[in-house]
Amino acid sequence: MAQEKSLKEVAEKMMTGVEIKDRIYHFKTYNSCFLGSDAVQWMIDNDVAKTFEDALLVGQQMMDDRLLYHVTRDSKFVNEKKFFRFTESDEHGKEVEAQDGKVSSWGAAVANLLPGISSEADMAKNTTSYVSSALKKEINDLVTTPLLTELDVSPLDEHNVKLLDQTHPASWQNPTEKGKYTLVVIGAGTGGLVSAAGAAGVGAKVALIESHLTGGDCLNFGCVPSKALIRAARAVKEVQESRKFGVVIKGDVEVDFGATMSRLRKLRAEIAANDSYQRFTKDLGVDIYQGKAEFVSNSSVMVNGEELQFMKAVVATGASATVPDTHGLKDIPYLTNYTVFNLEELPARICVIGAGPIGLELAQAMARFGSQVTCYVRGKKILPKEDRDAAEVVYKSLVEDGVKIHFQSTIVEISSAGGNSSKYKAPWPKITAVVKIDGHVHFAEFDAVLVATGRRPNVLNMGLETAGIKFDEKSGVEVNDNLQTTNKNVYAVGDVCTRFQFTHMADFMARTAIRNALFFGRGKQSALLVPWATFTEPEVAHVGLYESDLHGRQIPFDTFKKEFADVDRAICDGDTDGFVKIHCKKGTDEILGATIVNPNAGNMISEITLAIQNKIGLGTLANVIHPYPTQAEAIRQCGDLYNKSRLTPTVKGVLGRVANRSFT
Numbered sequence: 167m168a169q170e171k172s173l174k175e176v177a178e179k180m181m182t183g184v185e186i187k188d189r190i191y192h193f194k195t196y197n198s199c200f201l202g203s204d205a206v207q208w209m210i211d212n213d214v215a216k217t218f219e220d221a222l223l224v225g226q227q228m229m230d231d232r233l234l235y236h237v238t239r240d241s242k243f244v245n246e247k248k249f250f251r252f253t254e255s256d257e258h259g260k261e262v263e264a265q266d267g268k269v270s271s272w273g274a275a276v277a278n279l280l281p282g283i284s285s286e287a288d289m290a291k292n293t294t295s296y297v298s299s300a301l302k303k304e305i306n307d308l309v310t311t312p313l314l315t316e317l318d319v320s321p322l323d324e325h326n327v328k329l330l331d332q333t334h335p336a337s338w339q340n341p342t343e344k345g346k347y348t349l350v351v352i353g354a355g356t357g358g359l360v361s362a363a364g365a366a367g368v369g370a371k372v373a374l375i376e377s378h379l380t381g382g383d384c385l386n387f388g389c390v391p392s393k394a395l396i397r398a399a400r401a402v403k404e405v406q407e408s409r410k411f412g413v414v415i416k417g418d419v420e421v422d423f424g425a426t427m428s429r430l431r432k433l434r435a436e437i438a439a440n441d442s443y444q445r446f447t448k449d450l451g452v453d454i455y456q457g458k459a460e461f462v463s464n465s466s467v468m469v470n471g472e473e474l475q476f477m478k479a480v481v482a483t484g485a486s487a488t489v490p491d492t493h494g495l496k497d498i499p500y501l502t503n504y505t506v507f508n509l510e511e512l513p514a515r516i517c518v519i520g521a522g523p524i525g526l527e528l529a530q531a532m533a534r535f536g537s538q539v540t541c542y543v544r545g546k547k548i549l550p551k552e553d554r555d556a557a558e559v560v561y562k563s564l565v566e567d568g569v570k571i572h573f574q575s576t577i578v579e580i581s582s583a584g585g586n587s588s589k590y591k592a593p594w595p596k597i598t599a600v601v602k603i604d605g606h607v608h609f610a611e612f613d614a615v616l617v618a619t620g621r622r623p624n625v626l627n628m629g630l631e632t633a634g635i636k637f638d639e640k641s642g643v644e645v646n647d648n649l650q651t652t653n654k655n656v657y658a659v660g661d662v663c664t665r666f667q668f669t670h671m672a673d674f675m676a677r678t679a680i681r682n683a684l685f686f687g688r689g690k691q692s693a694l695l696v697p698w699a700t701f702t703e704p705e706v707a708h709v710g711l712y713e714s715d716l717h718g719r720q721i722p723f724d725t726f727k728k729e730f731a732d733v734d735r736a737i738c739d740g741d742t743d744g745f746v747k748i749h750c751k752k753g754t755d756e757i758l759g760a761t762i763v764n765p766n767a768g769n770m771i772s773e774i775t776l777a778i779q780n781k782i783g784l785g786t787l788a789n790v791i792h793p794y795p796t797q798a799e800a801i802r803q804c805g806d807l808y809n810k811s812r813l814t815p816t817v818k819g820v821l822g823r824v825a826n827r828s829f830t
Contacts (some may be wrong), residue, residue, distance in 0.1 A: 174233060183208045198343075239367070242525075259332055259455065259456070271331050271336050323428070327434045332380075333379040344474060349478050354375075357675060360676035362452045376455075383486055388669070390433070391507040392701070396703075398430075402534045403703070462632060481663070495617070501616045530615075549706065595613070596772060629792050675691060678694070708762075713725070748804045787805040789805070
């Protein structure tokens with residue numbers, strides 16, 4: 167091989183030496199392709215390689231260096247009539263080089279502005295450095311992105327800079343080579359990413375449009391950061407309760423909330439690689455458009471003044487936090503799940519409005535860190551959709567952790583005074599709330615307010631009407647059981663169109679939608695069995711029908727319940743508050759629904775989900791050997807309870823006589 171020539175130089179010369187044109191295979195057109203066999207022959211003819219084997223090595227190295235790629239990303243470089251493309255810098259979009267005072271990354275912007283920091287490498291060494299709010303405007307002047315106030319990612323330490331560089335590159339240039347797309351996906355949360363990756367993986371030409379951060383709620387404002395926070399809060403609890411295990415900690419123990427949040431940001435930035443521009447453009451071949459999408463016809467969308475034509479489209483715009491119409495609330499620096507993970511210091515007093523999963527998970531975590539947390543609930547229940555026995559166990563745990571919960575309470579008016587220009591650290595504003603509890607008026611003061619009153623689908627200002635797509639501001643985009651909207655060529659997945667607002671639901675809805683859209687599938691969302699979990703401690707996990715559902719549908723049923731107070735491993739772990747409750751069709755072992763309350767409930771529910779999905783009865787679960795001692799034994803023991811229920815008095819008598827004879 168000609169070692170003197172760089173691979174980039176070889177690729178540039180090869181571009182002019184091989185035939186590049188649109189090619190058709192199995193009725194599908196692949197644009198701007200060349201043949202692997204032509205490339206091999208060109209290398210031989212131009213002394214790049216002496217043998218075919220050497221040419222294959224050169225070609226594969228070019229692929230490894232991302233200079234060329236197979237059109238469907240599923241083949242190595244081969245001396246065959248397979249289709250390959252050269253990787254043009256702006257084919258799927260690119261980060262532009264520094265020019266005219268602009269920068270090519272968030273890291274470069276921050277490095278230019280921080281005192282004593284001369285490079286991104288220097289900033290990486292200083293994990294405590296961040297950009298103050300006073301410098302945000304200067305950064306905005308340097309980069310070609312929406313305002314930082316729109317992204318609202320703070321503080322700009324090395325971890326959040328890494329997150330932004332992966333999920334919203336500062337100087338991203340949208341693709342210049344367009345044409346008609348097989349699939350346009352609007353929204354790069356879980357549903358959108360799975361849709362784009364699935365379609366690109368089978369060779370479709372895919373455009374992915376996102377105005378905010380790729381990864382959506384799950385990566386940036388939900389699953390990932392909340393679980394990192396909850397795990398840290400659990401560590402605090404473990405230290406506080408260590409004495410009951412005979413572990414005595416001498417000296418002062420304190421919570422470094424700033425370090426906790428830094429860890430959260432670090433883990434989020436590491437996980438972000440899975441949802442990054444780099445992965446979806448370079449590895450998966452997706453065209454990413456940074457901007458807001460708007461339908462301008464029933465088969466096209468507009469983004470940043472460019473019209474994209476599509477054969478099929480997926481709406482995956484997710485949902486946003488709902489803010490109640492409380493007098494004065496929108497005038498104070500309140501927090502939602504979108505902003506609470508920006509906190510740099512722990513507010514001493516936190517008001518939580520709402521008693522659903524998000525509000526209670528964060529309320530418990532903040533109380534464990536040491537904040538005085540007060541939760542206001544309009545009704546008489548926390549977790550109103552959950553099994554009432556389960557909610558009672560969670561309520562007891564919250565109260566033990568110091569969370570004050572006021573039922574039948576309404577914040578009538580709220581105001582704030584003073585405080586910092588940043589709502590993420592002290593000095594905190596003085597927030598005053600006028601609260602009506604059981605008809606009586608009370609006054610309360612807080613340092614921070616967390617609004618957790620539910621989420622509503624993102625359906626406005628995107629031209630759905632123009633595309634003939636029916637929607638409702640509360641329930642979202644209207645879809646049929648095949649996830650098809652009222653525009654037969656447009657599908658919707660995830661929080662924008664379902665009441666099951668879970669990451670895993672968006673994932674499987676996307677898989678179903680892509681099969682239906684591209685392969686004439688008939689997959690149904692009603693066929694998806696959806697488990698879920700609330701990650702308080704203990705966790706509450708559920709799958710199937712609740713007891714209230716069964717009563718409402720007049721379905722006769724039997725319930726089998728095992729308390730963890732009777733499970734050996736739970737006793738050893740000190741996790742005796744909780745249970746496994748399984749509902750079966752009356753007189754049978756057909757599982758209709760189940761609830762688990764346990765610190766590991768989210769992990770345990772999958773066994774029951776698998777059983778329902780594959781029509782495995784509860785009696786069969788009794789015959790599955792579980793390692794001893796484990797808390798999952800409680801599921802098997804529910805199976806034992808079912809089997810015992812089948813023993814009539816007559817059968818019990820017969821078995822008893824048989825057993826007695828064996829000892830005579």
